[in-house]
Amino acid sequence: MITPAAAPADAAGNWVERHAPAFAQPYLRLARVDRPIGSWLLLIPCWWSVALAARTMLAQGVTPDPLAALAYLVLFALGAVAMRGAGCTWNDILDRDIDGKVERTRSRPLPSGQVSLAAAFAFLVAQALVGLLVLLCLPRFAQVTALSSLGIVAIYPLMKRVIWIPQAVLGLCFSWGALMGFAALMQALPPAALLLYAGAILWVIGYDTIYAHMDRADDEAVGVKSSARLFERQTRPWLVGLYAGAALLIAAAVAAAGGGVYAYAGAALFAGHLAWQIARLDIDNPALCLRLFRSNRDAGLVLFAGFVLQALAG
Structure with missing residues (x-):
């Protein structure tokens, strides 16, 4: 057994432990329901995309359907929870042997024996079916766009065995939502969508590098690659x-979508928050790394608020 250096328990004392029925707790933990930050970070680019797509349509002289936009926000929220849970379940299935060697993860449902491998696969299918129901509520172009991400999602958990920056593949996965709002609302992927996707990828690589510093010692001990190990003492300039x-x-995506003072203000506040993270960073303080990682939810919601205000302002 490998004991990490002061690795924080990032899911201790949560509502699942306090209130969920005992039989459900292992499955909720398998889906990371006890750690909703991952669902937020998967969802936020989807919400950005819906709001910026609405702004793009207005700049083109087309009035978006507000009820459709609201419906997509809700559908993407449901889909993010289901697919993040499915992704985490798939990750734990593939990593069950590695997780058993690390103190912070050895109590996860699979390595601890709380859930069998067959039950984990069944739970994975159940979550994927929920995602499929959400998918069927979207326009055909959005369905095809969503399905195009499945190959990347499937291989991501294996990348830390292969490449030194698996966070780049995570960025491709977790940023896919930046395309989905455009695909659903406009049934097209204009330049604003592609720029937003590219920006979100770099954001994901950055915040997950901060997160990976919590497991740097463990990753080195078990031979798992990560950007935290690669950058190590040069993490701050890389994050810059x-x-x-x-x-x-x-910001370029905002310009391509037609600009607007509220959208630019949101982007500026978002950038300011990222700068604050860099200034506060201490890669040898796992608890601080966790707090900075989690703070990206707030950064993303501030940017979303700017996009929404701009869409409402026209």
Whole structure:
């Protein structure tokens, strides 16, 4: 057994432990329902995309259907929870042997024996079916766009065995929602969508590098690759480049969508939050890394608020 250096328990004392029925707790933990930050970070680019697509349509002289936009926000929220849970279940199935060697993860349902491998596969299918129901509620172009991501999602958990920056593949997965709002509302992927997607990828690589520093010692011990191990003491300058690139690409997406003072203000506040993370970072403080990682939900929601205000303002 490998004991990490002061790795925080990032899911201790949560509502699942306090209130969920005992029989359901292992499955809720398998889907990371006890750690909703992942669902938020998967969802937020979807919400960005819906709001910025609405702004793009207005700039083109087309009035978006507000009820359709609201419906997509709700559908993407349901889909994010289901597919994040399915992704985490798939990850734990593939990583069950590695997880058993690490103190922070050895109590997960699969390595601890709380859930059998067959039950985990069945639970994976059940979550995927929920995602399928959400998918069927979307326009055909959006369905095809969503399905195009499945190959990347499937291989992501294996990437930490192969490449030194598996966070790049995570970025491709977790940023896919930046395309989905455009695909659903406009049934097209204009330049604003592609720029938003590119910016979101750099954002994901940045925040997941911060998160990966919590497991740096464990990853080295078991031979798992990560950007935290690769960058190590150079993490701060790398984050400057990643986060600056994310902010610039998102600002370019705003310009391509027609601009607007509220959208630019949201982008500026988002960039300011990323700069604050870099200034606070201490890669040897796992608890701080966790807090900075989680704070990206707030950064993303601030940007979303700017996009929504701009869409409402026209």
